[in-house]
Amino acid sequence: MPYANYKYCPFCGAHIPQYTMIKYCPFCGGSIILENNTVDELQKDEKKNLMNKVPTEISIDKYGKISMEKLIDSEYYSIVLKDAPNKQDLVRKLEKVLLRGYFAIRLAVDNIPSIIIYKAKGQDIPDFSQIFKEEEASISIIQGDFNHKPSVEEVCNFFDKLNVKTRQIIENMPINLWLGDCIQGVFPGTYKENIEGALVITDKNIYFVYKEIASTNYQWFVKSYNLLSKVTMKNNYLELISADMSVTNITFVDKENLSDAYQCIHRAVQSYKY
Incomplete structure (x- = not known):
């Protein structure tokens, strides 16, 4: 059985499990395996419908x-x-x-x-x-109890699907950086002063991990959800607004990655625990 063609069901909008052999939406039962000539059009409609359902600003205060x-x-x-x-x-x-x-x-x-x-x-x-x-x-x-030294694959179950450069950045971070988190999504982006790296969204924090130019050291920026007031999606960047009103911007070259990252944060905030 092939992988699902969608991240979200084109019929009911529910999130479809990724990297799993699946033929029907587990929520509404709609078929999500289609001929290639119909996939592109439905995926465009899928994204359009999804963006209509979700506001471009996520309030995190509560x-x-x-x-x-x-x-x-x-x-x-x-x-x-x-x-x-x-x-x-x-x-x-x-x-x-x-x-x-x-x-x-x-x-x-x-x-x-x-x-x-x-x-x-x-x-x-x-x-x-x-x-x-x-x-x-x-x-x-x-x-409760936990593994003090988890592997990267344990905190990111789709690690092998990432490109080599992104895997290298994540692997070179201290493993304690991911301790207690479950990675929900990884997206290429640009941080302040045009620093390229990866936006890593987990169930508890938003990270931007990178290696500075002419340096062997890997760095990171991180914000817990309970320190943020809101996340706003602009034309080509995400705006992370802290409770003290300080702002951090993550810029995207690919608007599809921007949309996917925003949706990932939206889902993480909805299910946020601790």
């Missing part, structure tokens, strides 16, 4: 607050720190609530990405999360 209510007090949770623009202030605040001393906390913060909190009680996580949010620190929260 999702972080709602997700904290899903924590289980009796369960244990760990927090992986992905970025902290105000390291000194973050260390001072964590020093007041963690049992570790200043230098141990400072070491963990300096070695980002790192497991900053390991198996804390669920009842304490909202307070910890608030500290990270106040300091605009991007994190991932993990429930």
Whole structure:
């Protein structure tokens, strides 16, 4: 049986599982295997209909607050720190609530990405999360036990479908950068000062990963969903607007990639947890 021809069902608009042998939409039962001469036209209609259904601005304000209510007090949770623009202030605040001393906390913060909190009680996580949010620190929260050293294939189940350059960028990132995340989509794009790289969208964060020109070091920009106010799709770029109203733009050469990336963020925000 061949792969599905669509990312979204042309009949009901539901998201179709990718890289899976499938013939009928699992939601409405419509046939999604068509002759090649009809595929192109229906795919154009599919994208047009989908964009009519989804606004070009995603409001994220409410999702972080709602997700904290899903924590289980009796369960244990760990927090992986992905970025902290105000390291000194973050260390001072964590020093007041963690049992570790200043230098141990400072070491963990300096070695980002790192497991900053390991198996804390669920009842304490909202307070910890608030500290990270106040300091605009991007994190991932993990429930229960987890694999400390996952492979890239474990966090991105379509890794082998990416092009060689994109795979190389992702592989050269510290594995802790992806710890606690499930990658939903990877798209080529351009960050500030025309830096080319890959936009990586996960269930908890939006990343832009890249290697600077004339440097062997790979870098990343990351924003947790609960630090963003909204994401807006413009003519050829995505505008990530933080709660403090700072703006980050990711530019796309291919408008189809822009549309797909926007849809991916929209789905991730809708199902955002922690």
